[in-house]
Each structure stands twice: as C-alpha cells, then as structure tokens.
Amino acid sequence: NLFFPFTDAHKKLLNQMIRSNPKLMSGPFALLVKNQKVLDFDNKRYFFNAKLKSDNQERPKLPITVRREQVFLDSYRALFFKTNDEIKNSKLEITFKGESGVDAGGVTREWYQVLSRQMFNPDYALFLPVPSDKTTFHPNRTSALNPEHLSFFKFIGMIIGKAIRDQCFLDCHFSREVYKNILGRPVSLKDMESLDPDYYKSLVWILENDITDIIEETFSVETDDYGEHKVINLIEGGKDIIVTEANKQDYVKKVVEYKLQTSVKEQMDNFLVGFYALISKDLITIFDEQELELLISGLPDIDVDDWKNNTTYVNYTATCKEVSYFWRAVRSFDAEERAKLLQFVTGTSKVPLNGFKELSGVNGVCKFSIHRDFGSSERLPSSHTCFNQLNLPPYESYETLRGSLLLAINEG
Structure with a gap:
C-alpha cells in the first residue's frame, strides 16, 4: 500500500538518483524493479546487464x-x-x-x-x-x-x-x-490490428453493436491450409455454440487468443x-x-526533421498550434521517448533505411499522419498502426498535449 504510491509519486527523482549513481541498483534500490512502471528503460537496462554479468564465469x-x-x-x-x-x-x-x-x-x-x-x-x-x-x-x-x-x-x-x-x-x-x-x-484485441486490419474491424464492430439476429458465428474458426479445410473449436464443442449478445465479449477474447497465440x-x-x-x-x-x-x-536513430517533413495532416494543417505543440514535444523527448512514440503510432521502432518517406503501411508506402480527434480534449491520443495514424485531440496548451502524449505512449 505504501511502496507503489510512493515510487509512482517520486518516479522522476528516483530515476535521476540512479542515473547519477547506477551502483544504487546493486543495493536497496534494486527493490524498484518490483514496480516495473517506475524505472526508465536506461536504468532497467543497467540493472539487467549488471545481473547478467554477475552470472558470467570465465568466457572461453x-x-x-x-x-x-x-x-x-x-x-x-x-x-x-x-x-x-x-x-x-x-x-x-x-x-x-x-x-x-x-x-x-x-x-x-x-x-x-x-x-x-x-x-x-x-x-x-x-x-x-x-x-x-x-x-x-x-x-x-x-x-x-x-x-x-x-x-x-x-x-x-x-x-x-x-x-x-x-x-x-x-x-x-x-x-x-x-x-x-x-x-x-496476455494479448489484447488492439494487437490484432496490424496482423489483420479487416478482421480487427469486424471484431470491433461486433463489440460495439447489438448483434442479435445479425451474425451467425459460432465459437470456432475455419482454416484452409493448402487445400485442407478444418474447423477449429475455440472452446469445447465451440462449433455448436452460437455467438450471442451475452457471450460476444468471450468470443472476441477467444478469437484473439487463437489468432495471436494458440495457432502458433x-x-x-x-x-x-x-x-x-x-x-x-x-x-x-x-x-x-x-x-x-x-x-x-536497439534505439532507432530518429531524425525529427525528416519525420516532420514526411508527415501528412487530416483536419489539421502544418501551421496549427496543436501541430506546432506536437513537434515541440517530440523535440523535447529523449531517444527512448521518441522510440516509444514511433512504436505507439507505427507498431514498431524501426525507421526505414531511406528515412520516413519510405514508412510502410497496409497498402504499401504510408506516411506518418496526424488526424484531428473531434472527441473530448480530455481524451488521450490514440493510433491506428496499420496506417501510421495518430489521432490527436485539440489540446489547449503545450503542457497538456505533451503530458497526454507521454501518458499514452507509456501506459496506452
């Protein structure tokens, strides 16, 4: 009850102390790894590498x-x-x-x-x-x-x-x-998006709409591998159990688990x-x-100017205050935070060999894009990794935008 609130509240200070004296992680500060969200990546990596070195004997x-x-x-x-x-x-x-x-x-x-x-x-x-x-x-x-x-x-x-x-x-x-x-x-529905965008959309539709008398799915999936047709039950006797409004949440969970984990x-x-x-x-x-x-x-080598020059805008323009707040925030981020932002929007930290102009999506080359989110500005930014699309609410101030962005990429 005390440890988690205390470490969450003093996250910045604790990380700074470790950076100035990494050996603290060999002593009582090692306890901080119990709260994964507190330590920054560089401090975790230092602790991790020190642990690996400690089990290294001679190296023939x-x-x-x-x-x-x-x-x-x-x-x-x-x-x-x-x-x-x-x-x-x-x-x-x-x-x-x-x-x-x-x-x-x-x-x-x-x-x-x-x-x-x-x-x-x-x-x-x-x-x-x-x-x-x-x-x-x-x-x-x-x-x-x-x-x-x-x-x-x-x-x-x-x-x-x-x-x-x-x-x-x-x-x-x-x-x-x-x-x-x-x-x-555990895997989540969002993880399906980059693997099969159309299937992901159909599962989201099932969750967001009343499916009574509309769909005729069962708790099973069909596969067709090199001409061999199979029906695979998601639960025992699944091919005989109809998906209903009452059990659709469980169905979506089972489908996602099968597609992302059980099948491989x-x-x-x-x-x-x-x-x-x-x-x-x-x-x-x-x-x-x-x-x-x-x-x-490894941390990607991100050129912010190249990133900015190869970004498109939907319902924003390059001169909007929100867009200028966004790029100001990106420039204020350290290498790890920029990498996490790239992961959040594109699904991976990889920068194409020839820069952001070659960023790819579900339909080939697909530039990084920032779309205005017309919902409440209380919302966090969200993304569609198949299209390298960031949905950015129109935040009133730079501080709010930067804070919301960091919260989304670290917790979202």
Whole structure:
C-alpha cells in the first residue's frame, strides 16, 4: 500500500538518483524493479546487464566459421547441439569463410545482423511479414512445411537470448504479441490490428453493436491450409455454440487468443525454450513489450526533421498550434521517448533505411499522419498502426498535449 504510491509519486527523482549513481541498483534500490512502471528503460537496462554479468564465469572462446550466403544453416549446425552453458558463457569468435578479418567484436556484431535478417528468409517458412509493415514479422502458423521448423524456432530463441547477453543488436522486429509471449503477458484485441486490419474491424464492430439476429458465428474458426479445410473449436464443442449478445465479449477474447497465440503455440513454445535457456524469465519481465523491442533491436536513430517533413495532416494543417505543440514535444523527448512514440503510432521502432518517406503501411508506402480527434480534449491520443495514424485531440496548451502524449505512449 505504501511502496507503489510512493515510487509512482517520486518516479522522476528516483530515476535521476540512479542515473547519477547506477551502483544504487546493486543495493536497496534494486527493490524498484518490483514496480516495473517506475524505472526508465536506461536504468532497467543497467540493472539487467549488471545481473547478467554477475552470472558470467570465465568466457572461453567458441570459434565458428560460416559461409555468408548460408549463415543461418551454418550457424545452426555450429551452435544448436552445444550445451546451454557452453553458449551462455562463451565468447563467440566468428569467421566468415573466404574473408580475412580478426574478430575483436566487430565481426560478431556483423554476424548477428546478417543472421537476424536470414531468420526471415521465406524459404525457411518460419515467419510471415505482417500486412501493415513488411519489416515486422509474426510466426508462420503453417511453418510445419519445414520439417526442421521447431528446432529452428528454438535456435532463433537462443540467438536472441545470446545477442542480448552479448549486448549486440539484431536487425529484426517482431509483431507486438511475440514480445508479449516472451514476457508472459496476455494479448489484447488492439494487437490484432496490424496482423489483420479487416478482421480487427469486424471484431470491433461486433463489440460495439447489438448483434442479435445479425451474425451467425459460432465459437470456432475455419482454416484452409493448402487445400485442407478444418474447423477449429475455440472452446469445447465451440462449433455448436452460437455467438450471442451475452457471450460476444468471450468470443472476441477467444478469437484473439487463437489468432495471436494458440495457432502458433508450438512454434512459440520452442522459441521460448531456446530464449529462457539463456535468459531467465524472471529477469526479462522487468521490461514491457516496447522496451523489449528496444533491448533486442536497439534505439532507432530518429531524425525529427525528416519525420516532420514526411508527415501528412487530416483536419489539421502544418501551421496549427496543436501541430506546432506536437513537434515541440517530440523535440523535447529523449531517444527512448521518441522510440516509444514511433512504436505507439507505427507498431514498431524501426525507421526505414531511406528515412520516413519510405514508412510502410497496409497498402504499401504510408506516411506518418496526424488526424484531428473531434472527441473530448480530455481524451488521450490514440493510433491506428496499420496506417501510421495518430489521432490527436485539440489540446489547449503545450503542457497538456505533451503530458497526454507521454501518458499514452507509456501506459496506452
């Protein structure tokens, strides 16, 4: 009753104290990780890395030679059959076949980048890009096409865990529910939006309207995989249970769970076995799903001028006071807050290689857009990640806009 209100009220001061003396997190301040929302990402990361270092024994070298064009398969064969402790405690020494170079860390960092891109090679059938962003990936429900798919998922989990331990970043971005799975958090209807925008809209419609005598759904879903038609029950005997106004909330919850988790449970279970072998679940859960993406992929390099120059407005103009408040707020944010804003509106922290002009959405290139929210200015900003769309109420003052934006991106 005292701890949570006290730490919430003094969040800024506590984070500042830790920044000026990070060793406080090795003492009584370590208790702050019990309230995940209090610590800023940089302080959590310091605590997390200190914990990982404390279980590091000696780090014997583990030499690996890979062909650049076959880096995924060569790395899998070299590492998958090693013990968890061998992988966890070793210092990798990477050689790209036919390329001279001494690995003093730089070659390993490059190997992580090249390997992470090959995870998504469509020939392996492990992941599919989400419709709203071709650079963000979700596990492929039909990955069993590849007979090695489960051991490949376990290997990918291990590689991500190892990269985090080695403090190397990966060039990979997953859909929100993958990060939630790693953290053991429940998925929500909003997570469906980037995966299947039309299906998401139909589920929202069901929740917002009286469906009596209008729809004829049952507690089941149909799949059609390569000509094989199946009816899958969402609950026992689901295909015989009609969705009604009384039970529609439960139906939507079950559909979302099936689409985002149950349908790829085998794949994610193997992924998590590999990941948790290198990083304990207790330790990783100090982060939320946005922070976990930043931990794996690194903070993006965001050019605010480029962002602003490639933004469109609906029912606002570039000269409106609310728009100028918005860009003033973005410039006042630190790198972590800018990344979280980008995640909030686009679903990922990734900035396209050629800048914001190439931001993609469900229908191809889709610029960042700010729409006037005609509802009450008491509302928080909201977003549609498929369309990189921020709905911004017309706040009266800069302070209100900045505060509402921060509340939305940190809690929304």
